[in-house]
Amino acid sequence: MAKELKQTPLFKYYKENNVKLMDFGGWALPVQFSSIIDEHKSVRICAGLFDVSHMGEILVKGKNSEVFLDYILTNDVSKITVGQAQYNALVNEKGGTIDDLIIFKLDEKEYLVTPNASNSDKVFQWMGKHLTEDVVLENRSEDIGLLALQGPHAEKILQKLTNVDLNKLKPFHFIQHVELKGLAPVLISRTGYTGEDGFELYLKAEETEKLWYLLLEVGLDEGLQPCGLGARDTLRLEASLSLYGNELSDEISPLQGGIGFAVKIKKEADFIGKAALTAQLEKGVDKRIKGLELVGKGIARHGYKVFDEAGLEIGLITSGTKGPTVGKSIALALLTANKSEVGTKVKIEIRNKLVDALVVQTPFYKK
Amino acid sequence: MTEDRLYSKDHEWILPLGENIVRVGITEYAVKQLGDVVYVEVPEVDTEVSVGSEMGTVESIKSASEVFSPVTGIIIAVNEELEDGPELVNASPFEEGWFTEIQLENPIELQGLLTEEQYNTYIAELAAEEEE
Numbered sequence: 001m002a003k004e005l006k007q008t009p010l011f012k013y014y015k016e017n018n019v020k021l022m023d024f025g026g027w028a029l030p031v032q033f034s035s036i037i038d039e040h041k042s043v044r045i046c047a048g049l050f051d052v053s054h055m056g057e058i059l060v061k062g063k064n065s066e067v068f069l070d071y072i073l074t075n076d077v078s079k080i081t082v083g084q085a086q087y088n089a090l091v092n093e094k095g096g097t098i099d100d101l102i103i104f105k106l107d108e109k110e111y112l113v114t115p116n117a118s119n120s121d122k123v124f125q126w127m128g129k130h131l132t133e134d135v136v137l138e139n140r141s142e143d144i145g146l147l148a149l150q151g152p153h154a155e156k157i158l159q160k161l162t163n164v165d166l167n168k169l170k171p172f173h174f175i176q177h178v179e180l181k182g183l184a185p186v187l188i189s190r191t192g193y194t195g196e197d198g199f200e201l202y203l204k205a206e207e208t209e210k211l212w213y214l215l216l217e218v219g220l221d222e223g224l225q226p227c228g229l230g231a232r233d234t235l236r237l238e239a240s241l242s243l244y245g246n247e248l249s250d251e252i253s254p255l256q257g258g259i260g261f262a263v264k265i266k267k268e269a270d271f272i273g274k275a276a277l278t279a280q281l282e283k284g285v286d287k288r289i290k291g292l293e294l295v296g297k298g299i300a301r302h303g304y305k306v307f308d309e310a311g312l313e314i315g316l317i318t319s320g321t322k323g324p325t326v327g328k329s330i331a332l333a334l335l336t337a338n339k340s341e342v343g344t345k346v347k348i349e350i351r352n353k354l355v356d357a358l359v360v361q362t363p364f365y366k367k
Numbered sequence: 368m369t370e371d372r373l374y375s376k377d378h379e380w381i382l383p384l385g386e387n388i389v390r391v392g393i394t395e396y397a398v399k400q401l402g403d404v405v406y407v408e409v410p411e412v413d414t415e416v417s418v419g420s421e422m423g424t425v426e427s428i429k430s431a432s433e434v435f436s437p438v439t440g441i442i443i444a445v446n447e448e449l450e451d452g453p454e455l456v457n458a459s460p461f462e463e464g465w466f467t468e469i470q471l472e473n474p475i476e477l478q479g480l481l482t483e484e485q486y487n488t489y490i491a492e493l494a495a496e497e498e499e
Contacts, residue, residue, distance in 0.1 A: 031402070031429065032402060035403050036402055036427075036428045036429070037403045037428065230402070230428060230429055297406070297450070299406050299426045301430075301431060321429075322406065329406070351408075351424065351431075
């Protein structure tokens with residue numbers, strides 16, 4: 001590889017095992033270990049293990065942490081308690097999305113924020129620019145490794161490594177300082193990005209490889225497979241989870257980008273972007289992310305144009321593939337809102353041909 | 368791989384079937400680069416093609432890749448099995464996953480293609496470049 005790519009703590013493992021690496025937003029990561037389809041199916045049927053150490057980790061500390069986060073995020077941070085996680089959006093004054101991220105309330109005065117890898121520096125700078133008194137930021141992205149264990153057998157596998165009763169850990173909750181077979185304390189959250197049950201494990205970067213081996217070993221009987229970012233993308237797309245850079249961007253608001261549930265316009269705190277988002281809600285959003293199913297043949301890719309039946313351009317494909325579980329050619333598209341009710345027939349321009357598609361209910365897959 | 372096949376630098380294989388007809392498919396190397404094939408678009412029979420012209424698309428989960436004609440001529444057959452079974456390209460790139468059959472206009476063009484040995488050297492060089 002010509003360009004110098006950033007390495008996760010598993011880089012040495014990838015090299016030793018001849019895992020082919022690709023450039024993912026500046027990070028050297030595997031697209032697949034065996035086959036995207038096989039890995040995708042293993043997550044749906046049994047379990048898959050992902051290296052997502054490239055994700056950012058920012059600590060927000062100090063007695064005004066909650067007030068600060070409520071001022072820069074769209075969701076109602078005051079609503080969560082210690083041990084709870086919350087999906088959130090960070091927007092600019094115009095309502096454009098700077099990032100989508102999860103926040104973890106570690107204690108009354110401390111939060112862990114996990115931005116997307118490619119947005120990590122941008123988010124840290126934005127936070128620094130809007131910092132209020134008695135709040136301190138620490139960018140811990142380099143010291144923290146992150147593995148995602150996803151699939152119906154994830155709990156059974158992880159339970160083999162700890163006495164903590166994982167059955168009691170509810171979705172979007174987490175436990176800190178969990179001891180896993182001689183490793184330094186791990187933060188275990190019941191979160192993920194695949195549409196399946198599962199966990200994300202935050203730990204010391206230098207112990208990530210050890211946990212990777214440990215999980216693959218105890219997960220062998222449950223069919224645990226190492227998975228690359230290719231399967232992560234097909235899984236999240238079937239579950240209709242928006243991805244930054246595709247469904248969300250500086251130009252796309254959370255209301256347009258399919259994550260309106262993370263915007264609490266009526267929360268007590270005033271927040272950056274509130275006026276713009278309120279205006280969008282009052283007028284009704286002009287465009288929004290919708291699910292498409294191809295009726296004709298082909299695969300719709302990011303950037304392809306979408307037309308209505310009269311031939312008028314009504315939007316662009318943001319993500320598309322053939323869904324390995326749903327077995328259909330599916331896509332998400334940013335479409336003119338009043339032209340894209342569920343059931344609407346549309347056409348997608350695929351290599352100069354117009355292919356029939358239908359606006360459908362999302363998610364495409366639900367467990 | 369059979370010894371009779373020729374290869375292009377665009378990773379197509381060309382199998383002479385006699386009577387100035389060749390069968391064309393994509394090589395195992397190309398298939399490995401693509402990953403799981405989920406859709407194949409073959410050209411229509413009677414389409415005229417020339418060296419390097421586009422004659423269809425092979426789509427994997429991640430991307431779409433054009434297939435280029437390694438010769439000049441007319442498409443006389445396409446593998447219709449690929450429409451419902453794109454995975455044949457992964458499972459059997461050299462046999463069941465063939466792509467088109469072409470009636471050659473300039474049979475002499477075949478002399479410009481690579482032999483199996485030359486092609487293997489070529490992909491070894493590509494692999495080495497990628498490692499760097």
